Amino acid sequence: MTRFGIVGGGLMGHGIAVALARAGHAAAVHDVDPRTLAALPARVRRALAECGAGGPQAERTAARVTAAPALGDLVRDADVIVEAVPERLEVKHRVLAALESLAAPGTPVWTNTSVLSITRVAEGMAHPGRLVGVHWWNPPYLVPLVEVAPGARTERRLVDEACALLAAMGRTTVRLRRDVPGFVGNRLQFALVREALHLLDQGVCDPATIDTVMRSSLGLRWSAVGPMENADYIGLELTRDILGSLAPHLSSDTGAFPGIDVPLGEGRRGRSCGAGLLPWPPGRDAEVARRLSAGIRRNLAGPAAAGSGAPAPATR
Ligand SMILES: NC(=O)c1ccc[n+]([C@@H]2O[C@H](COP(=O)([O-])OP(=O)(O)OC[C@H]3O[C@@H](n4cnc5c(N)ncnc54)[C@H](O)[C@@H]3O)[C@@H](O)[C@H]2O)c1
Structure with a gap:
Protein backbone atom coordinates (compact mmCIF):
# COMPACT_ATOMS: atom_id res chain seq x y z
CA MET A 1 0.00 0.00 0.00
CA THR A 2 1.31 3.43 -0.99
CA ARG A 3 0.27 6.49 1.02
CA PHE A 4 -0.78 9.29 -1.32
CA GLY A 5 -1.26 12.89 -0.26
CA ILE A 6 -3.54 14.79 -2.63
CA VAL A 7 -3.49 18.59 -2.62
CA GLY A 8 -6.74 19.96 -4.07
CA GLY A 9 -9.90 17.97 -3.32
CA GLY A 10 -12.08 19.25 -6.17
CA LEU A 11 -13.46 17.31 -9.10
CA MET A 12 -10.18 15.57 -9.93
CA GLY A 13 -8.60 15.42 -6.47
CA HIS A 14 -11.49 13.53 -4.88
CA GLY A 15 -11.83 11.34 -7.98
CA ILE A 16 -8.15 10.41 -7.99
CA ALA A 17 -8.44 9.61 -4.28
CA VAL A 18 -11.27 7.17 -5.06
CA ALA A 19 -9.29 5.57 -7.91
CA LEU A 20 -6.28 5.09 -5.62
CA ALA A 21 -8.39 3.77 -2.75
CA ARG A 22 -10.11 1.27 -5.05
CA ALA A 23 -6.62 -0.10 -5.84
CA GLY A 24 -5.90 -0.56 -2.13
CA HIS A 25 -3.89 2.62 -1.52
CA ALA A 26 -4.43 5.24 1.17
CA ALA A 27 -5.31 8.76 0.02
CA ALA A 28 -5.27 11.79 2.31
CA VAL A 29 -6.84 14.89 0.75
CA HIS A 30 -6.07 18.51 1.57
CA ASP A 31 -7.96 21.56 0.28
CA VAL A 32 -7.91 25.27 1.19
CA ASP A 33 -11.70 25.25 1.23
CA PRO A 34 -13.03 23.60 4.43
CA ARG A 35 -16.42 23.03 2.74
CA THR A 36 -14.70 20.87 0.14
CA LEU A 37 -13.13 18.76 2.87
CA ALA A 38 -16.44 18.50 4.74
CA ALA A 39 -18.14 17.26 1.57
CA LEU A 40 -15.40 14.68 0.87
CA PRO A 41 -17.02 11.60 2.49
CA ALA A 42 -20.33 12.12 0.64
CA ARG A 43 -18.55 12.71 -2.68
CA VAL A 44 -16.46 9.57 -2.18
CA ARG A 45 -19.61 7.52 -1.48
CA ARG A 46 -21.28 8.93 -4.61
CA ALA A 47 -18.23 8.09 -6.73
CA LEU A 48 -18.14 4.54 -5.37
CA ALA A 49 -21.83 4.13 -6.18
CA GLU A 50 -21.09 5.33 -9.74
CA CYS A 51 -18.49 2.53 -9.93
CA GLY A 52 -21.18 0.07 -8.90
CA ALA A 53 -19.40 -0.58 -5.58
CA GLY A 54 -21.47 -1.13 -2.45
CA GLY A 55 -21.63 -2.97 0.86
CA PRO A 56 -18.77 -3.57 3.29
CA GLN A 57 -16.13 -3.54 0.55
CA ALA A 58 -17.17 -0.03 -0.52
CA GLU A 59 -17.03 1.03 3.15
CA ARG A 60 -13.49 -0.29 3.46
CA THR A 61 -12.53 1.56 0.26
CA ALA A 62 -14.14 4.79 1.49
CA ALA A 63 -12.24 4.50 4.78
CA ARG A 64 -8.94 4.66 2.89
CA VAL A 65 -9.79 8.25 1.80
CA THR A 66 -9.27 10.75 4.62
CA ALA A 67 -9.40 14.52 4.93
CA ALA A 68 -6.20 16.32 5.92
CA PRO A 69 -6.99 19.86 7.16
CA ALA A 70 -3.26 20.60 7.65
CA LEU A 71 -0.96 20.52 4.61
CA GLY A 72 2.02 19.70 6.86
CA ASP A 73 0.42 16.45 8.10
CA LEU A 74 -0.44 15.37 4.57
CA VAL A 75 3.05 16.06 3.22
CA ARG A 76 4.85 14.43 6.16
CA ASP A 77 2.91 11.16 5.84
CA ALA A 78 2.88 10.85 2.04
CA ASP A 79 4.98 8.47 -0.07
CA VAL A 80 3.74 10.30 -3.17
CA ILE A 81 2.16 13.76 -3.36
CA VAL A 82 -0.47 14.50 -6.03
CA GLU A 83 -1.06 18.13 -7.02
CA ALA A 84 -4.63 18.72 -8.25
CA VAL A 85 -5.19 22.46 -7.72
CA PRO A 86 -6.66 24.78 -10.39
CA GLU A 87 -5.04 24.99 -13.81
CA ARG A 88 -3.27 28.30 -13.25
CA LEU A 89 0.50 28.41 -13.31
CA GLU A 90 0.83 30.90 -10.44
CA VAL A 91 -1.43 28.77 -8.20
CA LYS A 92 0.54 25.63 -8.99
CA HIS A 93 3.85 27.45 -8.31
CA ARG A 94 2.55 28.70 -4.96
CA VAL A 95 1.30 25.26 -3.92
CA LEU A 96 4.51 23.51 -5.01
CA ALA A 97 6.62 26.01 -3.07
CA ALA A 98 4.51 25.40 0.05
CA LEU A 99 4.78 21.62 -0.43
CA GLU A 100 8.52 21.70 -0.89
CA SER A 101 9.05 23.71 2.27
CA LEU A 102 7.42 20.79 4.16
CA ALA A 103 8.33 17.67 2.16
CA ALA A 104 11.42 15.48 2.34
CA PRO A 105 13.57 16.12 -0.78
CA GLY A 106 13.00 12.58 -2.08
CA THR A 107 9.19 12.60 -2.07
CA PRO A 108 7.89 12.49 -5.67
CA VAL A 109 5.20 14.97 -6.72
CA TRP A 110 2.73 14.09 -9.48
CA THR A 111 1.08 17.06 -11.17
CA ASN A 112 -2.33 16.50 -12.73
CA THR A 113 -2.07 19.51 -15.04
CA SER A 114 -4.15 19.10 -18.19
CA VAL A 115 -2.31 21.36 -20.60
CA LEU A 116 0.56 23.18 -18.88
CA SER A 117 4.14 22.20 -19.69
CA ILE A 118 5.58 20.06 -16.88
CA THR A 119 8.87 21.94 -17.28
CA ARG A 120 7.09 25.26 -16.67
CA VAL A 121 5.13 23.89 -13.71
CA ALA A 122 8.48 22.81 -12.21
CA GLU A 123 10.04 26.28 -12.64
CA GLY A 124 11.00 27.67 -9.25
CA MET A 125 10.97 24.29 -7.53
CA ALA A 126 13.96 23.59 -5.30
CA HIS A 127 13.93 19.98 -6.58
CA PRO A 128 12.38 20.06 -10.09
CA GLY A 129 13.60 16.50 -10.66
CA ARG A 130 10.81 15.20 -8.41
CA LEU A 131 7.92 16.55 -10.52
CA VAL A 132 6.26 14.03 -12.84
CA GLY A 133 3.31 14.80 -15.14
CA VAL A 134 0.61 12.24 -14.31
CA HIS A 135 -2.58 13.18 -16.13
CA TRP A 136 -5.80 11.42 -15.14
CA TRP A 137 -9.07 11.67 -17.03
CA ASN A 138 -12.42 12.58 -15.53
CA PRO A 139 -13.91 10.65 -13.81
CA PRO A 140 -10.59 9.06 -12.75
CA TYR A 141 -12.29 6.16 -10.98
CA LEU A 142 -13.92 5.11 -14.28
CA VAL A 143 -11.67 6.22 -17.16
CA PRO A 144 -8.70 3.81 -17.32
CA LEU A 145 -6.14 6.04 -19.09
CA VAL A 146 -3.36 7.86 -17.26
CA GLU A 147 -0.76 9.77 -19.31
CA VAL A 148 2.71 10.08 -17.78
CA ALA A 149 5.28 12.63 -19.01
CA PRO A 150 8.59 13.95 -17.73
CA GLY A 151 9.55 17.61 -17.53
CA ALA A 152 12.98 18.61 -18.85
CA ARG A 153 14.58 17.95 -15.46
CA THR A 154 12.42 15.10 -14.13
CA GLU A 155 14.36 12.13 -12.74
CA ARG A 156 13.83 9.19 -15.08
CA ARG A 157 13.62 6.80 -12.13
CA LEU A 158 10.53 8.62 -10.80
CA VAL A 159 8.82 8.34 -14.19
CA ASP A 160 9.59 4.59 -14.21
CA GLU A 161 8.20 4.24 -10.69
CA ALA A 162 5.03 6.21 -11.49
CA CYS A 163 4.35 4.04 -14.56
CA ALA A 164 4.97 0.83 -12.59
CA LEU A 165 2.68 1.92 -9.76
CA LEU A 166 -0.13 2.92 -12.11
CA ALA A 167 0.21 -0.23 -14.22
CA ALA A 168 0.09 -2.35 -11.06
CA MET A 169 -3.23 -0.64 -10.28
CA GLY A 170 -4.55 -1.89 -13.62
CA ARG A 171 -4.53 1.58 -15.19
CA THR A 172 -3.96 1.92 -18.93
CA THR A 173 -0.68 3.80 -18.61
CA VAL A 174 0.96 5.60 -21.52
CA ARG A 175 4.38 7.15 -21.21
CA LEU A 176 5.30 10.13 -23.35
CA ARG A 177 8.90 10.56 -24.45
CA ARG A 178 8.90 14.25 -23.70
CA ASP A 179 6.94 17.16 -22.29
CA VAL A 180 4.33 18.74 -24.59
CA PRO A 181 1.45 20.99 -23.49
CA GLY A 182 -1.75 18.92 -23.41
CA PHE A 183 -0.09 15.47 -23.35
CA VAL A 184 -1.57 13.39 -26.21
CA GLY A 185 -5.23 13.16 -25.22
CA ASN A 186 -6.03 16.84 -24.84
CA PRO A 281 -32.72 23.32 -18.45
CA PRO A 282 -32.99 22.08 -14.85
CA GLY A 283 -32.16 18.37 -14.57
CA ARG A 284 -30.02 18.18 -17.71
CA ASP A 285 -26.73 18.25 -15.77
CA ALA A 286 -27.73 15.26 -13.61
CA GLU A 287 -28.93 13.39 -16.69
CA VAL A 288 -25.64 14.05 -18.51
CA ALA A 289 -23.62 12.91 -15.47
CA ARG A 290 -25.63 9.66 -15.35
CA ARG A 291 -25.35 9.12 -19.10
CA LEU A 292 -21.60 9.76 -19.01
CA SER A 293 -20.80 7.25 -16.27
CA ALA A 294 -23.26 4.67 -17.63
CA GLY A 295 -21.73 5.03 -21.12
CA ILE A 296 -18.17 4.63 -19.86
CA ARG A 297 -19.11 1.59 -17.79
CA ARG A 298 -20.92 0.02 -20.75
CA ASN A 299 -17.87 0.56 -22.99
CA LEU A 300 -15.53 -0.87 -20.37
CA ALA A 301 -17.68 -3.96 -19.99
CA GLY A 302 -17.74 -4.59 -23.75
CA PRO A 303 -15.34 -6.77 -25.71
CA ALA A 304 -13.73 -3.72 -27.34
CA ALA A 305 -12.39 -2.35 -24.04
CA ALA A 306 -8.84 -1.18 -24.73
CA GLY A 307 -5.68 -1.46 -22.74
CA SER A 308 -3.98 -3.68 -20.25
CA GLY A 309 -2.26 -2.32 -17.19
CA ALA A 310 1.11 -2.41 -18.95
CA PRO A 311 2.63 0.88 -20.12
CA ALA A 312 1.93 1.37 -23.81
CA PRO A 313 4.86 2.18 -26.11
CA ALA A 314 6.13 5.74 -25.98
CA THR A 315 4.61 8.18 -28.42
CA ARG A 316 6.52 10.45 -30.72
N1 LIG B 1 -11.77 18.78 -14.72
C1 LIG B 1 -11.24 17.86 -15.52
O1 LIG B 1 -11.93 17.19 -16.30
C2 LIG B 1 -9.75 17.61 -15.46
C3 LIG B 1 -9.23 16.45 -16.07
C4 LIG B 1 -7.87 16.19 -15.99
C5 LIG B 1 -7.04 17.07 -15.32
N2 LIG B 1 -7.56 18.19 -14.74
C6 LIG B 1 -6.64 19.08 -14.01
O2 LIG B 1 -6.71 18.78 -12.62
C7 LIG B 1 -6.44 19.96 -11.87
C8 LIG B 1 -7.60 20.23 -10.92
O3 LIG B 1 -8.78 20.42 -11.69
P1 LIG B 1 -10.25 20.22 -11.07
O4 LIG B 1 -11.15 20.09 -12.25
O5 LIG B 1 -10.24 19.16 -10.03
O6 LIG B 1 -10.47 21.65 -10.40
P2 LIG B 1 -11.44 22.00 -9.17
O7 LIG B 1 -11.62 23.48 -9.24
O8 LIG B 1 -12.64 21.14 -9.15
O9 LIG B 1 -10.56 21.64 -7.89
C9 LIG B 1 -9.44 22.36 -7.49
C10 LIG B 1 -9.42 22.37 -5.97
O10 LIG B 1 -8.19 22.94 -5.54
C11 LIG B 1 -8.48 23.68 -4.36
N3 LIG B 1 -7.39 24.63 -4.14
C12 LIG B 1 -7.19 25.84 -4.72
N4 LIG B 1 -6.04 26.39 -4.23
C13 LIG B 1 -5.53 25.51 -3.34
C14 LIG B 1 -4.39 25.51 -2.49
N5 LIG B 1 -3.55 26.54 -2.50
N6 LIG B 1 -4.18 24.44 -1.69
C15 LIG B 1 -5.04 23.40 -1.67
N7 LIG B 1 -6.15 23.35 -2.44
C16 LIG B 1 -6.39 24.38 -3.27
C17 LIG B 1 -9.82 24.33 -4.63
O11 LIG B 1 -10.46 24.72 -3.41
C18 LIG B 1 -10.54 23.20 -5.35
O12 LIG B 1 -11.29 22.38 -4.45
C19 LIG B 1 -6.21 21.08 -12.89
O13 LIG B 1 -4.85 21.20 -13.16
C20 LIG B 1 -6.94 20.56 -14.12
O14 LIG B 1 -6.48 21.09 -15.33
C21 LIG B 1 -8.90 18.48 -14.78
Whole structure:
Protein backbone atom coordinates (compact mmCIF):
# COMPACT_ATOMS: atom_id res chain seq x y z
CA MET A 1 0.00 0.00 0.00
CA THR A 2 1.31 3.43 -0.99
CA ARG A 3 0.27 6.49 1.02
CA PHE A 4 -0.78 9.29 -1.32
CA GLY A 5 -1.26 12.89 -0.26
CA ILE A 6 -3.54 14.79 -2.63
CA VAL A 7 -3.49 18.59 -2.62
CA GLY A 8 -6.74 19.96 -4.07
CA GLY A 9 -9.90 17.97 -3.32
CA GLY A 10 -12.08 19.25 -6.17
CA LEU A 11 -13.46 17.31 -9.10
CA MET A 12 -10.18 15.57 -9.93
CA GLY A 13 -8.60 15.42 -6.47
CA HIS A 14 -11.49 13.53 -4.88
CA GLY A 15 -11.83 11.34 -7.98
CA ILE A 16 -8.15 10.41 -7.99
CA ALA A 17 -8.44 9.61 -4.28
CA VAL A 18 -11.27 7.17 -5.06
CA ALA A 19 -9.29 5.57 -7.91
CA LEU A 20 -6.28 5.09 -5.62
CA ALA A 21 -8.39 3.77 -2.75
CA ARG A 22 -10.11 1.27 -5.05
CA ALA A 23 -6.62 -0.10 -5.84
CA GLY A 24 -5.90 -0.56 -2.13
CA HIS A 25 -3.89 2.62 -1.52
CA ALA A 26 -4.43 5.24 1.17
CA ALA A 27 -5.31 8.76 0.02
CA ALA A 28 -5.27 11.79 2.31
CA VAL A 29 -6.84 14.89 0.75
CA HIS A 30 -6.07 18.51 1.57
CA ASP A 31 -7.96 21.56 0.28
CA VAL A 32 -7.91 25.27 1.19
CA ASP A 33 -11.70 25.25 1.23
CA PRO A 34 -13.03 23.60 4.43
CA ARG A 35 -16.42 23.03 2.74
CA THR A 36 -14.70 20.87 0.14
CA LEU A 37 -13.13 18.76 2.87
CA ALA A 38 -16.44 18.50 4.74
CA ALA A 39 -18.14 17.26 1.57
CA LEU A 40 -15.40 14.68 0.87
CA PRO A 41 -17.02 11.60 2.49
CA ALA A 42 -20.33 12.12 0.64
CA ARG A 43 -18.55 12.71 -2.68
CA VAL A 44 -16.46 9.57 -2.18
CA ARG A 45 -19.61 7.52 -1.48
CA ARG A 46 -21.28 8.93 -4.61
CA ALA A 47 -18.23 8.09 -6.73
CA LEU A 48 -18.14 4.54 -5.37
CA ALA A 49 -21.83 4.13 -6.18
CA GLU A 50 -21.09 5.33 -9.74
CA CYS A 51 -18.49 2.53 -9.93
CA GLY A 52 -21.18 0.07 -8.90
CA ALA A 53 -19.40 -0.58 -5.58
CA GLY A 54 -21.47 -1.13 -2.45
CA GLY A 55 -21.63 -2.97 0.86
CA PRO A 56 -18.77 -3.57 3.29
CA GLN A 57 -16.13 -3.54 0.55
CA ALA A 58 -17.17 -0.03 -0.52
CA GLU A 59 -17.03 1.03 3.15
CA ARG A 60 -13.49 -0.29 3.46
CA THR A 61 -12.53 1.56 0.26
CA ALA A 62 -14.14 4.79 1.49
CA ALA A 63 -12.24 4.50 4.78
CA ARG A 64 -8.94 4.66 2.89
CA VAL A 65 -9.79 8.25 1.80
CA THR A 66 -9.27 10.75 4.62
CA ALA A 67 -9.40 14.52 4.93
CA ALA A 68 -6.20 16.32 5.92
CA PRO A 69 -6.99 19.86 7.16
CA ALA A 70 -3.26 20.60 7.65
CA LEU A 71 -0.96 20.52 4.61
CA GLY A 72 2.02 19.70 6.86
CA ASP A 73 0.42 16.45 8.10
CA LEU A 74 -0.44 15.37 4.57
CA VAL A 75 3.05 16.06 3.22
CA ARG A 76 4.85 14.43 6.16
CA ASP A 77 2.91 11.16 5.84
CA ALA A 78 2.88 10.85 2.04
CA ASP A 79 4.98 8.47 -0.07
CA VAL A 80 3.74 10.30 -3.17
CA ILE A 81 2.16 13.76 -3.36
CA VAL A 82 -0.47 14.50 -6.03
CA GLU A 83 -1.06 18.13 -7.02
CA ALA A 84 -4.63 18.72 -8.25
CA VAL A 85 -5.19 22.46 -7.72
CA PRO A 86 -6.66 24.78 -10.39
CA GLU A 87 -5.04 24.99 -13.81
CA ARG A 88 -3.27 28.30 -13.25
CA LEU A 89 0.50 28.41 -13.31
CA GLU A 90 0.83 30.90 -10.44
CA VAL A 91 -1.43 28.77 -8.20
CA LYS A 92 0.54 25.63 -8.99
CA HIS A 93 3.85 27.45 -8.31
CA ARG A 94 2.55 28.70 -4.96
CA VAL A 95 1.30 25.26 -3.92
CA LEU A 96 4.51 23.51 -5.01
CA ALA A 97 6.62 26.01 -3.07
CA ALA A 98 4.51 25.40 0.05
CA LEU A 99 4.78 21.62 -0.43
CA GLU A 100 8.52 21.70 -0.89
CA SER A 101 9.05 23.71 2.27
CA LEU A 102 7.42 20.79 4.16
CA ALA A 103 8.33 17.67 2.16
CA ALA A 104 11.42 15.48 2.34
CA PRO A 105 13.57 16.12 -0.78
CA GLY A 106 13.00 12.58 -2.08
CA THR A 107 9.19 12.60 -2.07
CA PRO A 108 7.89 12.49 -5.67
CA VAL A 109 5.20 14.97 -6.72
CA TRP A 110 2.73 14.09 -9.48
CA THR A 111 1.08 17.06 -11.17
CA ASN A 112 -2.33 16.50 -12.73
CA THR A 113 -2.07 19.51 -15.04
CA SER A 114 -4.15 19.10 -18.19
CA VAL A 115 -2.31 21.36 -20.60
CA LEU A 116 0.56 23.18 -18.88
CA SER A 117 4.14 22.20 -19.69
CA ILE A 118 5.58 20.06 -16.88
CA THR A 119 8.87 21.94 -17.28
CA ARG A 120 7.09 25.26 -16.67
CA VAL A 121 5.13 23.89 -13.71
CA ALA A 122 8.48 22.81 -12.21
CA GLU A 123 10.04 26.28 -12.64
CA GLY A 124 11.00 27.67 -9.25
CA MET A 125 10.97 24.29 -7.53
CA ALA A 126 13.96 23.59 -5.30
CA HIS A 127 13.93 19.98 -6.58
CA PRO A 128 12.38 20.06 -10.09
CA GLY A 129 13.60 16.50 -10.66
CA ARG A 130 10.81 15.20 -8.41
CA LEU A 131 7.92 16.55 -10.52
CA VAL A 132 6.26 14.03 -12.84
CA GLY A 133 3.31 14.80 -15.14
CA VAL A 134 0.61 12.24 -14.31
CA HIS A 135 -2.58 13.18 -16.13
CA TRP A 136 -5.80 11.42 -15.14
CA TRP A 137 -9.07 11.67 -17.03
CA ASN A 138 -12.42 12.58 -15.53
CA PRO A 139 -13.91 10.65 -13.81
CA PRO A 140 -10.59 9.06 -12.75
CA TYR A 141 -12.29 6.16 -10.98
CA LEU A 142 -13.92 5.11 -14.28
CA VAL A 143 -11.67 6.22 -17.16
CA PRO A 144 -8.70 3.81 -17.32
CA LEU A 145 -6.14 6.04 -19.09
CA VAL A 146 -3.36 7.86 -17.26
CA GLU A 147 -0.76 9.77 -19.31
CA VAL A 148 2.71 10.08 -17.78
CA ALA A 149 5.28 12.63 -19.01
CA PRO A 150 8.59 13.95 -17.73
CA GLY A 151 9.55 17.61 -17.53
CA ALA A 152 12.98 18.61 -18.85
CA ARG A 153 14.58 17.95 -15.46
CA THR A 154 12.42 15.10 -14.13
CA GLU A 155 14.36 12.13 -12.74
CA ARG A 156 13.83 9.19 -15.08
CA ARG A 157 13.62 6.80 -12.13
CA LEU A 158 10.53 8.62 -10.80
CA VAL A 159 8.82 8.34 -14.19
CA ASP A 160 9.59 4.59 -14.21
CA GLU A 161 8.20 4.24 -10.69
CA ALA A 162 5.03 6.21 -11.49
CA CYS A 163 4.35 4.04 -14.56
CA ALA A 164 4.97 0.83 -12.59
CA LEU A 165 2.68 1.92 -9.76
CA LEU A 166 -0.13 2.92 -12.11
CA ALA A 167 0.21 -0.23 -14.22
CA ALA A 168 0.09 -2.35 -11.06
CA MET A 169 -3.23 -0.64 -10.28
CA GLY A 170 -4.55 -1.89 -13.62
CA ARG A 171 -4.53 1.58 -15.19
CA THR A 172 -3.96 1.92 -18.93
CA THR A 173 -0.68 3.80 -18.61
CA VAL A 174 0.96 5.60 -21.52
CA ARG A 175 4.38 7.15 -21.21
CA LEU A 176 5.30 10.13 -23.35
CA ARG A 177 8.90 10.56 -24.45
CA ARG A 178 8.90 14.25 -23.70
CA ASP A 179 6.94 17.16 -22.29
CA VAL A 180 4.33 18.74 -24.59
CA PRO A 181 1.45 20.99 -23.49
CA GLY A 182 -1.75 18.92 -23.41
CA PHE A 183 -0.09 15.47 -23.35
CA VAL A 184 -1.57 13.39 -26.21
CA GLY A 185 -5.23 13.16 -25.22
CA ASN A 186 -6.03 16.84 -24.84
CA ARG A 187 -4.15 17.72 -28.02
CA LEU A 188 -6.34 15.27 -29.93
CA GLN A 189 -9.47 16.40 -28.11
CA PHE A 190 -8.92 20.10 -28.71
CA ALA A 191 -7.90 19.66 -32.35
CA LEU A 192 -11.38 18.24 -32.73
CA VAL A 193 -13.05 20.94 -30.62
CA ARG A 194 -11.33 23.63 -32.73
CA GLU A 195 -12.64 22.09 -35.93
CA ALA A 196 -16.15 21.77 -34.44
CA LEU A 197 -16.16 25.48 -33.53
CA HIS A 198 -14.93 26.28 -37.05
CA LEU A 199 -17.88 24.36 -38.54
CA LEU A 200 -20.28 26.36 -36.33
CA ASP A 201 -18.61 29.60 -37.34
CA GLN A 202 -18.91 28.67 -41.02
CA GLY A 203 -22.65 28.04 -40.56
CA VAL A 204 -22.32 24.39 -41.58
CA CYS A 205 -24.41 22.97 -38.74
CA ASP A 206 -25.58 23.61 -35.18
CA PRO A 207 -23.89 22.37 -31.96
CA ALA A 208 -26.37 19.53 -31.43
CA THR A 209 -25.52 18.17 -34.90
CA ILE A 210 -21.80 18.05 -34.01
CA ASP A 211 -22.64 15.92 -30.98
CA THR A 212 -24.96 13.63 -32.96
CA VAL A 213 -22.26 13.03 -35.58
CA MET A 214 -19.62 12.25 -32.94
CA ARG A 215 -21.78 10.05 -30.75
CA SER A 216 -23.21 8.03 -33.66
CA SER A 217 -20.00 7.48 -35.62
CA LEU A 218 -16.51 8.34 -34.39
CA GLY A 219 -17.39 7.95 -30.71
CA LEU A 220 -18.46 4.37 -31.41
CA ARG A 221 -15.51 3.57 -33.66
CA TRP A 222 -12.73 5.07 -31.60
CA SER A 223 -13.51 3.08 -28.48
CA ALA A 224 -12.87 -0.06 -30.55
CA VAL A 225 -10.30 0.96 -33.18
CA GLY A 226 -8.06 4.01 -32.75
CA PRO A 227 -7.33 6.48 -35.57
CA MET A 228 -3.86 5.03 -36.31
CA GLU A 229 -5.09 1.46 -36.58
CA ASN A 230 -8.01 2.72 -38.64
CA ALA A 231 -5.62 4.53 -41.01
CA ASP A 232 -3.84 1.23 -41.66
CA TYR A 233 -7.15 -0.62 -41.88
CA ILE A 234 -8.55 1.60 -44.64
CA GLY A 235 -5.07 1.85 -46.19
CA LEU A 236 -2.49 4.60 -45.99
CA GLU A 237 -2.97 5.63 -49.65
CA LEU A 238 -6.64 6.45 -49.03
CA THR A 239 -5.77 8.13 -45.71
CA ARG A 240 -3.14 10.25 -47.51
CA ASP A 241 -5.57 11.20 -50.31
CA ILE A 242 -8.27 12.27 -47.86
CA LEU A 243 -5.78 14.27 -45.81
CA GLY A 244 -4.43 15.98 -48.93
CA SER A 245 -7.93 17.06 -50.03
CA LEU A 246 -9.23 18.01 -46.59
CA ALA A 247 -6.29 19.53 -44.75
CA PRO A 248 -6.41 22.91 -46.56
CA HIS A 249 -10.04 23.31 -45.40
CA LEU A 250 -9.46 22.49 -41.73
CA SER A 251 -9.16 25.19 -39.10
CA SER A 252 -5.75 26.49 -38.17
CA ASP A 253 -7.20 29.23 -35.93
CA THR A 254 -5.07 30.16 -32.94
CA GLY A 255 -6.64 33.34 -31.55
CA ALA A 256 -10.31 34.03 -32.18
CA PHE A 257 -12.93 31.31 -31.79
CA PRO A 258 -16.28 32.98 -32.56
CA GLY A 259 -18.16 29.70 -32.05
CA ILE A 260 -17.34 29.93 -28.37
CA ASP A 261 -16.43 33.64 -27.96
CA VAL A 262 -19.94 34.78 -28.96
CA PRO A 263 -21.85 32.70 -26.35
CA LEU A 264 -19.25 33.66 -23.76
CA GLY A 265 -19.73 37.34 -24.62
CA GLU A 266 -23.48 36.88 -24.09
CA GLY A 267 -22.90 35.34 -20.66
CA ARG A 268 -23.73 31.80 -21.80
CA ARG A 269 -20.98 29.89 -19.99
CA GLY A 270 -22.49 26.42 -20.20
CA ARG A 271 -24.02 24.06 -17.64
CA SER A 272 -23.29 26.27 -14.62
CA CYS A 273 -25.50 29.14 -15.86
CA GLY A 274 -28.23 27.25 -17.69
CA ALA A 275 -27.06 27.95 -21.25
CA GLY A 276 -23.97 27.58 -23.40
CA LEU A 277 -23.63 26.09 -26.86
CA LEU A 278 -26.77 24.15 -25.94
CA PRO A 279 -29.66 24.91 -23.54
CA TRP A 280 -29.24 23.51 -20.01
CA PRO A 281 -32.72 23.32 -18.45
CA PRO A 282 -32.99 22.08 -14.85
CA GLY A 283 -32.16 18.37 -14.57
CA ARG A 284 -30.02 18.18 -17.71
CA ASP A 285 -26.73 18.25 -15.77
CA ALA A 286 -27.73 15.26 -13.61
CA GLU A 287 -28.93 13.39 -16.69
CA VAL A 288 -25.64 14.05 -18.51
CA ALA A 289 -23.62 12.91 -15.47
CA ARG A 290 -25.63 9.66 -15.35
CA ARG A 291 -25.35 9.12 -19.10
CA LEU A 292 -21.60 9.76 -19.01
CA SER A 293 -20.80 7.25 -16.27
CA ALA A 294 -23.26 4.67 -17.63
CA GLY A 295 -21.73 5.03 -21.12
CA ILE A 296 -18.17 4.63 -19.86
CA ARG A 297 -19.11 1.59 -17.79
CA ARG A 298 -20.92 0.02 -20.75
CA ASN A 299 -17.87 0.56 -22.99
CA LEU A 300 -15.53 -0.87 -20.37
CA ALA A 301 -17.68 -3.96 -19.99
CA GLY A 302 -17.74 -4.59 -23.75
CA PRO A 303 -15.34 -6.77 -25.71
CA ALA A 304 -13.73 -3.72 -27.34
CA ALA A 305 -12.39 -2.35 -24.04
CA ALA A 306 -8.84 -1.18 -24.73
CA GLY A 307 -5.68 -1.46 -22.74
CA SER A 308 -3.98 -3.68 -20.25
CA GLY A 309 -2.26 -2.32 -17.19
CA ALA A 310 1.11 -2.41 -18.95
CA PRO A 311 2.63 0.88 -20.12
CA ALA A 312 1.93 1.37 -23.81
CA PRO A 313 4.86 2.18 -26.11
CA ALA A 314 6.13 5.74 -25.98
CA THR A 315 4.61 8.18 -28.42
CA ARG A 316 6.52 10.45 -30.72
N1 LIG B 1 -11.77 18.78 -14.72
C1 LIG B 1 -11.24 17.86 -15.52
O1 LIG B 1 -11.93 17.19 -16.30
C2 LIG B 1 -9.75 17.61 -15.46
C3 LIG B 1 -9.23 16.45 -16.07
C4 LIG B 1 -7.87 16.19 -15.99
C5 LIG B 1 -7.04 17.07 -15.32
N2 LIG B 1 -7.56 18.19 -14.74
C6 LIG B 1 -6.64 19.08 -14.01
O2 LIG B 1 -6.71 18.78 -12.62
C7 LIG B 1 -6.44 19.96 -11.87
C8 LIG B 1 -7.60 20.23 -10.92
O3 LIG B 1 -8.78 20.42 -11.69
P1 LIG B 1 -10.25 20.22 -11.07
O4 LIG B 1 -11.15 20.09 -12.25
O5 LIG B 1 -10.24 19.16 -10.03
O6 LIG B 1 -10.47 21.65 -10.40
P2 LIG B 1 -11.44 22.00 -9.17
O7 LIG B 1 -11.62 23.48 -9.24
O8 LIG B 1 -12.64 21.14 -9.15
O9 LIG B 1 -10.56 21.64 -7.89
C9 LIG B 1 -9.44 22.36 -7.49
C10 LIG B 1 -9.42 22.37 -5.97
O10 LIG B 1 -8.19 22.94 -5.54
C11 LIG B 1 -8.48 23.68 -4.36
N3 LIG B 1 -7.39 24.63 -4.14
C12 LIG B 1 -7.19 25.84 -4.72
N4 LIG B 1 -6.04 26.39 -4.23
C13 LIG B 1 -5.53 25.51 -3.34
C14 LIG B 1 -4.39 25.51 -2.49
N5 LIG B 1 -3.55 26.54 -2.50
N6 LIG B 1 -4.18 24.44 -1.69
C15 LIG B 1 -5.04 23.40 -1.67
N7 LIG B 1 -6.15 23.35 -2.44
C16 LIG B 1 -6.39 24.38 -3.27
C17 LIG B 1 -9.82 24.33 -4.63
O11 LIG B 1 -10.46 24.72 -3.41
C18 LIG B 1 -10.54 23.20 -5.35
O12 LIG B 1 -11.29 22.38 -4.45
C19 LIG B 1 -6.21 21.08 -12.89
O13 LIG B 1 -4.85 21.20 -13.16
C20 LIG B 1 -6.94 20.56 -14.12
O14 LIG B 1 -6.48 21.09 -15.33
C21 LIG B 1 -8.90 18.48 -14.78
